[in-house]
Amino acid sequence: MTPTELADLSRVLYSPVTLSLYLAAAFVYLYALTTTVGRREERERGMRARKVGLVLAVAGIGTHIAHEIVRGLAQERLPLGNMFEVTSLMALVGVLTGFIYMQVIRKRPELNGFVLLGGALVLASALLMYSEPGPLMPILDTWWRTFHVSLLVAAMGIFAAGFVFNSLYLLRDTGELAVARERERQLEGSTVGAASAGDLDVADETSGIGGRTIDRLDATVDDGRDHDAEYRAALRAGVSVPRLVIGTFLGTSLVSWVFVYSAATLAEGLTRFLTINLVMVAAALIARWFVPLLPPTATLDGIAHRTIAFAFVMWTVGTIAGAMWAEQSWGRFWGWDPKETGAFLTWVAYAGYLHARATKGVKGRGAAWIGVWSFVVLMGTYLIANYVIVGLHSYAGL
Amino acid sequence: MGWRWLVRMRTALMLLGVLALMTAVATVVPQEPNVPTTVRSWRLGEEGPGATVSAVLDWVGAFDVYGSPAFLALLLALFLSLTACLIPRIRAWIRLVRRSKPPVVKTVGGSDITASFQTDAAPADVHAAAAKLLGGRVWRIRRHDPEAEGGPLDASSGARSAPSQVAAEKGLWSREGGSLLFHLSFYVLLAAIVFGQLLTFEGQRGVVERDRGFADTAISYWNYQPGRWFSEADHAGWRLELDEFEIDWIRDPLAPGAGQPTTFRSTVTITPADGEPFQDVVEGNQPLTVDGFKIHQLDWGYAPRVEVEVDGQMVYDDLLTAVAADGGGFRSAVKAPAADPDVGLEVFFYPFAPDGDGGPSLTGAPWDEAPLLVVRQWRGDLQLGATQQTVNELDTSGLESEGGAFLRPGDEVVVEGVTIRFPELRRWVGFQVSSRPQIPWLLVGSALLVAGLIPALYAYRRRVWVMAVRPPGQQRTLVTVFGRAFQRPEKFEEEHGDLVTELIRMVGVPPDDTTDPDDRAPRSGADPAAAARDSATEVMPR
Ligand code: HEM
Numbered sequence: 056m057t058p059t060e061l062a063d064l065s066r067v068l069y070s071p072v073t074l075s076l077y078l079a080a081a082f083v084y085l086y087a088l089t090t091t092v093g094r095r096e097e098r099e100r101g102m103r104a105r106k107v108g109l110v111l112a113v114a115g116i117g118t119h120i121a122h123e124i125v126r127g128l129a130q131e132r133l134p135l136g137n138m139f140e141v142t143s144l145m146a147l148v149g150v151l152t153g154f155i156y157m158q159v160i161r162k163r164p165e166l167n168g169f170v171l172l173g174g175a176l177v178l179a180s181a182l183l184m185y186s187e188p189g190p191l192m193p194i195l196d197t198w199w200r201t202f203h204v205s206l207l208v209a210a211m212g213i214f215a216a217g218f219v220f221n222s223l224y225l226l227r228d229t230g231e232l233a234v235a236r237e238r239e240r241q242l243e244g245s246t247v248g249a250a251s252a253g254d255l256d257v258a259d260e261t262s263g264i265g266g267r268t269i270d271r272l273d274a275t276v277d278d279g280r281d282h283d284a285e286y287r288a289a290l291r292a293g294v295s296v297p298r299l300v301i302g303t304f305l306g307t308s309l310v311s312w313v314f315v316y317s318a319a320t321l322a323e324g325l326t327r328f329l330t331i332n333l334v335m336v337a338a339a340l341i342a343r344w345f346v347p348l349l350p351p352t353a354t355l356d357g358i359a360h361r362t363i364a365f366a367f368v369m370w371t372v373g374t375i376a377g378a379m380w381a382e383q384s385w386g387r388f389w390g391w392d393p394k395e396t397g398a399f400l401t402w403v404a405y406a407g408y409l410h411a412r413a414t415k416g417v418k419g420r421g422a423a424w425i426g427v428w429s430f431v432v433l434m435g436t437y438l439i440a441n442y443v444i445v446g447l448h449s450y451a452g453l
Numbered sequence: 454m455g456w457r458w459l460v461r462m463r464t465a466l467m468l469l470g471v472l473a474l475m476t477a478v479a480t481v482v483p484q485e486p487n488v489p490t491t492v493r494s495w496r497l498g499e500e501g502p503g504a505t506v507s508a509v510l511d512w513v514g515a516f517d518v519y520g521s522p523a524f525l526a527l528l529l530a531l532f533l534s535l536t537a538c539l540i541p542r543i544r545a546w547i548r549l550v551r552r553s554k555p556p557v558v559k560t561v562g563g564s565d566i567t568a569s570f571q572t573d574a575a576p577a578d579v580h581a582a583a584a585k586l587l588g589g590r591v592w593r594i595r596r597h598d599p600e601a602e603g604g605p606l607d608a609s610s611g612a613r614s615a616p617s618q619v620a621a622e623k624g625l626w627s628r629e630g631g632s633l634l635f636h637l638s639f640y641v642l643l644a645a646i647v648f649g650q651l652l653t654f655e656g657q658r659g660v661v662e663r664d665r666g667f668a669d670t671a672i673s674y675w676n677y678q679p680g681r682w683f684s685e686a687d688h689a690g691w692r693l694e695l696d697e698f699e700i701d702w703i704r705d706p707l708a709p710g711a712g713q714p715t716t717f718r719s720t721v722t723i724t725p726a727d728g729e730p731f732q733d734v735v736e737g738n739q740p741l742t743v744d745g746f747k748i749h750q751l752d753w754g755y756a757p758r759v760e761v762e763v764d765g766q767m768v769y770d771d772l773l774t775a776v777a778a779d780g781g782g783f784r785s786a787v788k789a790p791a792a793d794p795d796v797g798l799e800v801f802f803y804p805f806a807p808d809g810d811g812g813p814s815l816t817g818a819p820w821d822e823a824p825l826l827v828v829r830q831w832r833g834d835l836q837l838g839a840t841q842q843t844v845n846e847l848d849t850s851g852l853e854s855e856g857g858a859f860l861r862p863g864d865e866v867v868v869e870g871v872t873i874r875f876p877e878l879r880r881w882v883g884f885q886v887s888s889r890p891q892i893p894w895l896l897v898g899s900a901l902l903v904a905g906l907i908p909a910l911y912a913y914r915r916r917v918w919v920m921a922v923r924p925p926g927q928q929r930t931l932v933t934v935f936g937r938a939f940q941r942p943e944k945f946e947e948e949h950g951d952l953v954t955e956l957i958r959m960v961g962v963p964p965d966d967t968t969d970p971d972d973r974a975p976r977s978g979a980d981p982a983a984a985a986r987d988s989a990t991e992v993m994p995r
Contacts, residue, residue: 387655387887414466
């Protein structure tokens with residue numbers, strides 16, 4: 056095949072093929088998650104759906120890898136040279152790591168839907184930065200660079216997975232907090248308050264983080280009501296829609312403004328800005344709907360922590376490799392260039408997350424928020440350093 | 454404030470937050486050491502948020518965050534806090550490594566993961582097997598056998614009444630030790646950076662092909678940035694001459710990446726201070742090291758030779774080092790104070806300007822297939838020495854314009870009685886020469902940092918107890934294996950299952966045992982995550 060044909064093939068493999076496979080797998084997995092609280096035949100249907108999701112996800116990862124290979128062949132170099140390629144690889148590593156982690160190591164395949172949904176969002180956002188295959192500036196083309204960039208990009212993907220789980224943790228925790236507060240309010244008003252408060256402590260043994268209950272204390276009361284369903288509804292209702300929508304919109308705006316800044320026309324920029332923000336809001340609302348079906352907060356927190364710790368090591372090694380490359384290419388190992396500053400800032404932010412998790416009074420929600428903000432810092436510095444400030448590191452064919 | 458404030462983890466977190474904030478400012482606001490021209494236009498209000506905001510930014514030191522007193526103060530506070538935190542941690546860690554013993558327990562704890570099985574082996578044999586198994590996997594073991602020892606061997610209270618058991622723990626000192634190593638590596642890095650600043654040297658110098666080169670001495674650099682402790686005597690005194698500079702591009706305008714350079718290669722001859730000259734190559738990612746000095750290519754340009762003659766007298770004959778300017782041209786200047794009045798030429802060089810319909814057309818391509826020199830002549834007072842001007846800039850404030858001309862290589866033109874020739878075209882390369890004795894120390898610091906980080910995040914503290922009892926009058930021994938992890942409970946669950954399986958393999962289960970040998974997955978006693986809940990800062994009881 057000619058390079059042009061290869062380039063065309065790589066584009067088709069990327070979108071629509073991989074994108075739709077990821078999305079389809081995400082929705083099949085999410086559907087499977089909805090069946091976990093249903094009746095028996097429903098749960099069996101869910102198990103079958105999981106198998107379909109597995110096939111779709113593996114196929115999507117396969118076509119994504121094929122895309123990277125074909126694109127590499129089309130331009131005769133590793134596809135790590137511009138924003139599109141970097142973002143695409145970030146999605147691939149995030150999906151691959153998250154998927155393997157959930158499927159094989161943690162054995163929680165029911166959470167794959169969120170991994171794939173996040174991957175599909177990153178994949179789609181890379182299309183906003185699409186550029187045709189092409190060669191790399193010779194100054195960029197060394198072994199050190201490949202090592203440095205691949206580590207950092209892989210870490211970005213895994214940080215993205217960590218962001219997904221930190222967000223899910225916060226959503227679930229918000230729901231649980233609201234239920235606990237509601238219950239406390241009810242108990243205060245009731246005549247058996249003191250006795251029930253004792254029950255609360257017992258129940259805490261099996262609950263998630265912190266001193267509150269999530270147990271369905273009155274589930275044994277046989278009054279003909281479906282307490283499980285009521286509890287689930289209460290968890291979901293605990294996450295306020297307006298606050299979630301506004302918060303997600305504003306939070307995303309902290310990063311997506313870059314597209315307004317960098318677009319050719321204001322109209323195009325605003326369209327992109329709104330698209331990204333609304334897609335993120337939609338994703339947040341989907342996640343909210345799934346709050347009652349999520350595993351306990353401690354599990355989500357643990358997954359986020361392990362993911363971020365793994366990526367943090369990669370980020371550290373990758374940044375050191377970058378300094379080595381800079382020493383070789385430019386004769387200075389560190390120059391506070393915007394990208395170097397961005398890498399350092401991200402590192403400090405995630406170090407803050409790791410510290411917060413070990414700090415009394417901050418761990419739990421506080422730490423998760425720092426983790427979420429760290430991802431905003433990561434994406435913000437990545438986009439700002441490429442689109443807004445042009446330094447030594449700027450890529451070819453942006 | 455004070456020591457207690459410094460030791461708190463919250464303080465460290467806050468300081469890291471401030472560090473992040475200052476770094477964020479440095480990402481968004483241009484930094485003077487990096488982009489002085491951008492900062493100048495911010496100050497003048499030509500770019501950025503305007504002159505007023507810039508004045509405020511200037512006032513708080515935002516244009517040079519990493520050089521500001523506030524940053525120094527923060528660094529100091531960070532290291533003070535780090536030190537305050539590390540001293541007790543190191544003490545505790547040494548105590549831990551030297552004396553820590555896994556505690557003896559009486560029963561399974563509330564949040565322990567536990568599994569049990571029956572065997573024909575005697576309890577003492579099971580305990581021996583467990584000790585061998587755990588010892589082989591480098592657990593720290595403690596065997597407790599009140600009957601065999603019979604006396605108050607153990608000082609810890611209540612231990613005597615505890616049943617026979619093997620207690621073990623692991624990951625105690627590797628996790629904390631890794632964390633300490635990680636944090637201690639900051640001191641190595643800081644020392645390397647500070648001493649590096651003092652001992653380093655960096656200088657830049659442009660060299661034209663096949664022209665006189667330069668020697669490594671303090672005066673021969675165009676820009677010279679020595680550290681405070683770097684003296685002129687530290688120069689090695691070698692000479693560098695540029696034999697050839699090769700550069701090429703993707704010239705096909707339709708090819709992907711059109712116009713990007715593909716080759717940067719300088720062939721140089723080095724003459725060491727006391728040695729034979731030798732030839733070597735400097736490439737984009739391949740610096741040359743001579744006597745501990747690293748030589749990099751920094752930039753490049755064209756070097757047209759220009760001769761200027763006034764009234765039959767040669768007043769200028771030199772190779773210009775024209776620098777890249779906007780629009781694909783290269784800019785330089787000729788300053789000839791030998792003429793009277795002085796002659797100044799503003800020079801623009803266009804490497805690829807083929808003849809078009811109405812004269813040369815400037816394509817902006819950087820390859821020299823149709824070189825064109827555009828000069829504009831000025832006469833008057835060049836004010837050399839009186840005003841600040843660079844080699845490639847002409848201060849025209851004291852001069853009068855006398856018209857201009859186009860020249861191709863080999864051409865000669867006369868502008869208002871001044872003869873200008875363009876006899877040949879060469880290239881020049883800007884070399885950066887640097888000496889950084891801190892690099893090996895930075896590498897050591899980075900290696901320690903990573904070597905500490907991995908166990909700090911991956912090692913996890915856990916304890917396991919193996920209790921084998923044979924109730925009086927019974928044939929079978931009941932073995933219980935239980936324990937908990939203070940971090941990574943999910944990982945421990947796996948390990949626990951593995952230990953149980955392995956122990957069963959060692960001591961054997963009776964064939965008629967009711968437990969299905971394939972189904973020995975440990976039953977978890979409680980939500981394993983609960984164990985991790987408050988483990989991170991919990992002090993291990995001894
Ligand atoms: C201001 C001075 C600092 C103090 C007082 C401090 C203190 C601590 C302490 C007490 C821990 C142990 C937490 C635990 O028991 O798990 C820790 C862990 C850690 N620190 Fe620091 N630290 C400081 C600076 C830094 C800096 C500048 C970084 C890197 C940016 C950093 C990165 C880490 C990491 C990655 C961990 C591992 C977290 C974990 O074990 O889960 N620290 N720090």
